[in-house]
Amino acid sequence: MDKEEAPRRMTRFSASTSTSNILHATKGNNLETLTTNELLVGGDSISLDDIIANFPARSSQILEIARLLGPLNSPLLPLFMYGGASTGKTSIILQLFRHLNRPIVYSSCRTCYNQRILFESVLNQLLLHRKNVANCYTNAKRCERPSDFVNFLREALTSVINNLKEKSNKLVSGNKIHGGMGNIIYLVFDNFHLVRDWDKSSTILPLLFNLYDMLKMPEVGLIFISGTSPDTFYSNMGYVEPIPIYFPDYTEGDIRQILLRNQANQKLYSSFLDVALRPFCRITRQVGELSNALKPLFEKYCEPLSDKGKGVIPTEDMKRRLFNHIKPHIASSLNDVFKVSSPASSKVKVGKETKHKGSPKRSERFEEIGDLDFHMSTSAKYLLISSFLASRNPATLDASLFDSKGGSDNRKRKRKASEKVLEKKEILEEELLMKGPGTFPLERLIAIFQCIVSVAEEPYDEEEPNSNELGAECSNGSLISDVLLQLSTLCNANFIFKGKSCPIEGSTRYRSTISENLALKQVARSLKFPLSKYLYRN
Amino acid sequence: MAPSSPSESCPQPLSTAENDLQPFFVLHKASHHGKDRTSAGQGKSRKRNKLSPILSQSANKPEGSSTEECDRYMRRKMQIEAFDIVWTKIESTIKDVLRDLNASVFNNIQQWVMECFDAIRLVGEPSIAEATRSFPVLNNTTPLKVYSALVITRNIEFVDDIMTFEELGLFLKSHGCHVTKLSSMEFSLKNGIAGCLKALLREFIGSSFDPADIQTLASWYREQDNYNKPLVLMINDLERCCGSVLTDFILMLSEWVVKVPIILIFGVATTVDAPRNIFPSHALECLCPSMFMLVTPAERMDAIVESVFIKHCTTFNIGHKVAQLLRNYFINQDGTVTSFIRALKVACLLHFSMEPLSLIQGRVIVEDQLRNSGLSPETMLKYMEELPSHASYNLSRNKMDDQTNKSMAEGLSELLTVQKLWSTVVLCLYEAGKYSGVRLLDLFCEALNHVLYPSRDSVCKKRDEKDHDLSLTNDPCQQYSIMQSGGYICQIVRKVRDLPSGKLDQLIESWEKLTVDISEIYEKLKILQSSIRCKDGKSSLRNSKDISKRGVSKGSINNDKDSRMSNLQAIAFLDDLVRNYLRPIEGIPFHEIFCFKNVEKLQLVLIGDPRRTIQVDLLEFHNMLHCSCCNKSGKALLPSMHDSSIMYSLAQEHGDLINLHDWFQSFRTIVQHTNKRKQKPKHTPQPKKRKDTTGSEDQNEASIQARFCRGVIELQVTGLVRMPSKRRPDFVQRIAFGI
């Protein structure tokens, strides 16, 4: 019965703190009302068993951390929690501190994206500083150098720890030891693996790892949370490793529990999971991605049911029916990573657009603009194609591919050549193709562009019957005119990558980054341009 | 897309006019200033010609009286103001059209934003203490995602959409959101995440912070007045942003989304899966995207054409060739509505500056604005008298016979009515064309084509005598002229032929709406309707009979025969309209007042095509500088030519690599060639040449080399050759190839 007592006392305690927060939230929070309670996670208290219940398949980790954190006021060697994305590292540590009701200083190295901001956010929390209009959102201390940081940190910590101590002394005098928040303060660094990418990581990493030895304060506990294992942190100068705590990814069973956690109709959902979960787990085991993929699928699953399957208890044959209903959708959504929903009115036509993209369902005339569902001027299209060719074909073949007569007949010549050469040359070319698109100078692009345009003009004219000589003249004449303009447009649209200027030539080199699909299926078709004829290998 | 929008492609009106008119002046004037052939001289001439178009215009006007000056000044003033009136009218109409086009999408977006915001609030509204905390809010629900809209501006050029996003921003602001716009500049690799956060804070809070972190934003957001509003962040060119930076940014937002409910709006130029190419999977995972489509530029274009050229065809109109040019420019060059509008504006300006009668138009517009009614011959007359040209005309011939004047007025009013008819017909055709996806722009071009028009007439005349044997042909609708004349109209009509009856009825109704106030067409429509109706009655009767005796198949055959009949009648109706009323404006007297036809000038203004012109000028230079020395010789290179043109024509003989030595040799032979036959009088006062006539051989040699070098430099400057690279020091590379 004493067991009951403790949490209730805690509730009262933390409740009072939270109310106080809200209080000075309302009256434009002047600083002196901020107490060390700010450092508590807050919220009404939660028992260890609840935490374990909330995080399926994490009981061992939770207990381990709880043990390592130890009883009140017992010092702690640095901990290092690591595990993949969405394995509950952060939320578990926070919940634990909510349960233990001890002061922490949390800073995520993602939000604090460089060392200065990290330092200053830590100091802000320790100095109970909150940004607002009054202090025009400035930080408590300005601190860029590690040396300053350590000094400031020492000062701040000592002050905080002192008033923690007297607080707990008060509690002891009121002989309730267990209600107190103790006099150890824990520094938590989340997303710690990101620190490696910072520019000064060679100094900041060892600093943070050695912080405990450097401070020599037994009242400070360090907790690092990282996405990657400690062995990925080894740098040229070693340091003493902290104590590792490993969060493995969830197994299929665990994922099942997690997904079931807050579902309206448990039975139905589990029957759904029986069908859907396994195939998805073969692809990825990240809970986030799985839930993303499964949510729309479950809606599909419920479609045949009345009222979206609120109250139904699935019978066997119903399951079978639903299974047959869902099977095709599973197959399709397995291979889809990124779904774009389209709300409200535009849904219908959008659906059409995306479904048969590049299917020749529109009329001849409209095809000139349409078929790729975004507008692009003809010369830009030609330029795009020529850039694609320039990236795909080896430069040596340009002469043979584009002469005055166009690609048609000298294709045979190329054939003979490629028959002469041996397998290994082919392999080399294949690898070259694998290496991805090559770069090319502007001149080559323009040359190819002009060849293409001059070749493609005649069919282009036949294609539009009533464009009289003016139209034709203007089209071929000025297609060439503002290549550079079009080029910049294409660069902006990410279709062509503009590289650095290479030192010898002094000229910028370009690389086309569009997929063959886009180039072939859509652009070339919309121009009725025989692209495959010009491709060196296809 | 008002042309006075701050996008780079359309500067302020008058400056546009001047800048763009430059090339035209140079060429125009160059004929007079044949003597100066150096580029410097051209520069001079250009400066001299910075006068307004009217000067050049009035140069070839017959009368040369003393009142010329003030008169011209007067006219010029009136022209300018006329232009202003007309253009403001057109501009405003365009604005309205575009706004209407976007309205629905904007509403959708706004609804969506609100839904997202509510969804976020549902998860939890942290107190200020929690919100400004450094660690995430504790809740057992699955982590929230960053709601983001992909607004697909289906045009690879995003010039048009700058304004669209501006307006969207204003729209959302007015509906109670905090809105900011970041450009892709903020998401550059150089500045990194710090740069874009700084920009974000600057936009939202106003002052800039040197260590910019999102916590600041959180605490700002929680302050009394800012709360309860969604934060909308617009990034209007997703493709340009640096993927890695944007990824970091989004990941950071996703950590804070509960505390700082930011909703992203991306402008995507190309396709829906552009984000898939930019973001890695773990960034995609924390986006919750939904897609909105803007109207395609083609649709915009049609809307503009409809409102400007067809609905208000009497304000300002363009000839067939001009329309063709604009269309090709839109389809081939850059498909931006912005540049189309600018082109239109230039055309308008040219029109007013060149066409003296165009003054009337301005007055007409004013008249319309006062009391919008068709104008009577009398008012027309009034304007004519105020016309300065007319006044001078009076001066010259002291007596004016109002006979001509009357007829003129009649002609004008008649022109207007014809135009009305024309526009109605075009609209009708467009209605029909919607079933076969014909673009109004194309239809418009064809409808303006006055070459086709008489052919139609002739065809139908031909039809009259050999009517009978045509009727024998199995396809009865071959007899209609519009079926023979190919093109869009033909295409439309074909579609109409195969139209199912239900759609046909819809079509006819829409026609009714269109033609209701044009009496002569309306009557014909009535006839058509009545005939079709009675047929339907019959067919329905027969159908009932057929069903009673189960001859369903036969019935159906009859049925579709009937529907074919009604289709034929519809075609007949169209054919009739096209033959009688689709009279292109250029065929009508006095059309010059409203109609701009001068393609060449507009084309020069629109498509300067510098690379090409430079080459042309270098090769056929004496078209420009009509010097007596060179023009007699056809292709042969004469030493009297300008050095750089000599060298360029020599360069033509080489491939894309030019051996400097050979080049120099051939150049020297040509130049030396002069010094042999020196006696030939020379009109090219080249200082060096004069010197080397007297100077000693080596000096001569040196000077030739110097000239050669200068020539090479000039060609490099004009961007025709590239200097030797380190690898091949003795070769120059040709950059510009065939014209």
Add this chain to the structure above:
Amino acid sequence: MAPATKTNGDNSHIVEALNLLRSRICDTGFIFKDSPDGNYSKLKFMISSSVAEACNNSILLLGPRGSGKLAVLDLVLQDLLIQYPDSISVVRLSGLLHCDDISAFKEIARQLCMEHQLLFSKAASFDDNSQFMVAVLKECGLAHKSVIFILDEFDLFAQGKQRLLYSLLDAMQSVSSQAVVVGISCRLDADQLLEKRVRSRFSHRKLLFLPPSIEDSQRLLVHMLTLPIDSSLPSDYAVQFNKKVQNIIEDKKFKEIFTNYLNFDSSVKHLLRFLFYAVSHMDMQTGFLSRENFETAYSSIQRQPKLECLRNCSILELYILVCMKKLEVKEKSLCNFNAVMKEYKNIHDSFQTSDYYARNVCLRAFEHLIHRELICFTDNRGHSLSVEFRPVKLLISSAELYQGLKAYHSCPAILQKLIERDG
């Protein structure tokens, strides 16, 4: 189960004992109090003599990490501060914080100011600070006060131009000043890093700290884990506890674990982690340590991260890994996503596997592998080339991969076959 239920009052002494042990482990002073080797006495002798004789001195403490160099030094200083209360002032620098001269001199100035109740101006320039230091050294020399400079991570100070070291040692050349410079480094060749001008001024006294032998560390273990009989703890409990500990240490299995653990790394710090883990897993009901605690500690500190990573992978990711391994075996010149996909397709064509997925799904799996750091890019030109073209390499040996696949339950048989075939 552990700290949550410590609320019931009867095991408060257990909590107390636990706290005591934990705080011992975290307190370096306690550990090295009577460390067997003579470093403590040697160091104390050196410093105290140089303080007593008012002469300059410079010492290097060398030894691997976590061998208690700094701890010992601290102990020495404590004693000396008691011994000569007013004739010693200490300045502590760390190479991690002050490796650049400016901040180093600033820090020195700051600490000296605090020492002598002077007010320290942040705005002081580099030269001001260095001159100030020299001046203070003189003053101290005149006042027969010796300043002890402690340079932690000494090797980092030896980077760059070594101006700090030079000016320090140079200042010490003057007769008047008396100072002791103690460098601490884990690099045994630390003094070789010094420039000539610095080395000439450096008196080469070196103390070598070696990790303790097995016996010593066992003695240390006992020393750490025995509870004091005469304390607030109930004595019978303490006695019993100590007996248990003795039993554990005598135990064969434990010895085995212990030696294994120390063979891996025998430094004191390493040992402490082991102890800490074990102690914090002490059973709170009985309140005694058991061998199991140490076993769990051993297993959970000695990890095999790569294998863990493999265990996390999904089937598809395993496929990709195997494909890359095959490419490696084939000695293909480059290996990027496209090549992997080609290989993947080949496998599918030849074996008709059930799981053949679309390209973008595979790309996502590929990115997962990069995040797990089982593979990494070999080039650093990120944005210019899209992911599927950038060359990558495996970060996992074929042996590990093989082992991992074996361990992986529900791993497709084909993959194991493929790996075995490649050897």
